[in-house]
Amino acid sequence: MNNIRRGRDSRPANTADPSRPAPHLSTKVWALILGAAFLLLAGLTAWQYLGAKPAARAEVWVDGVLKQTLDLSADGECRIESAEGWNLLTVSDGKIAVTAASCPDADCVRCGPQNSGPPIVCLPNRVSIRFTDSGGVDGAVR
């Protein structure tokens, strides 16, 4: 009975036992419930918009043309050839990474394993890896 108090309203809410006062949760308990709900909402929003939501598939685009769609649940490697060079893609633990490339700056390799968020782009080789689930984001400024 610690968290139950008699309400200010003395109307009998429990019709089965009119002699018993209606059980009311205290203001503190309601505040805790609402606080937890808002924290959950904040967490869900962050999860949705900050790129933490993992995508199931990744699209591999070369020179503006969709070349392959890779299932991120199936580990493996695939070498992508373009007119400008090559990129070695590795799928592991639900993420995709460019693990080696012929490009001089290796920016794409530095991106590391990803499964959400902005696309992995190799500008010299004209390769772009995009995730099928954008996590509610319409566009990535980069």
Added chain:
Amino acid sequence: MKKRVVLLLLLLALSLAGCNLLPDASMQDRTVSDASIWAMDTQMDLRLYGDTDGTVMAELTAILNRLDHSLSATSPDSALTALNESGRTDDADVVYLASAAQTISAQTDGALDITLLPVSRLWGFGTDSYAVPEPAALDALRDRVGMDKLTVSDGAVSVSAGTMLDFGALAKGYAADLCRAKMEEAGIAGILSLGGNIQTVGTKPDGSDWIIGVQDPDDMGRYLLTLRLSGSASAVASGDYQRFFMQDGVRYCHILDPKTLSPVRGSLRSVTVVTDGGLKADGLSTALFVLGREAGIALWQSMGDFEAVWIEADGTVWITPGLKDRVVEGSYQVIEP
């Protein structure tokens, strides 16, 4: 108490719906057209709503391909190359961009300079053989660079001997403006990502805002900030993380400071500009990155017609007050007006 709780729970449910966590059927019913092309040395992704016969998509693709050709500094037969080789052109796109560059350069105390192509090549950008040049080699180029080396008059652009223009800081923004005009003329909404330059046009079919993510310079797979944009808007970022090389542990990015003729080195990792025009956002983002945070804030205070996000090397995110109500998620500090 109970009424208050019910009201609060109702508000919670409404906010969930507002955050798009609940499915929206209306989006599924609209015609969505997607296309990707490679132009201006980057991938461009176009999403249009309601372009049922593909006419507008074809027109946008034609615009981007035309500009890819005419504004290329490397294509031997482009309008820009003709200017850089002959010293003069009356190509309408080149003239427009040169004039716009003069305006933005004047507004930003010369922080935007489109004459740095020879310097950029000396550092190895665009040549794939990066190296820190000797100071004497940089000094030797000083008489070939500077916005005073170009003249726009009588519908033509002229440059001094040895001066070469590069529209890398403006071309995608200009392309976004032309595409937006075409879409608005046709009454088509959509979102364009021109190599990371975002252009929203009109309103999404379900009436919700566009959600834009600002990339974390230290983690390419993550957004540091997500913003809600309404209607037509441009968002462009400039930073040191997309094109750079490392030498002796120092990062040299592709954005050059016109005063030092060297890659910008400061406390900033990126600057994002949000405003009503693509060309303006593109030019200002570069200029603000060159200026640094303090001078950039002073510019924002004096111009007052754009919003901006500064990301510092320590991960601190600064935003202008106009963006405060547009942040969906992310930690930030607000610049004092």
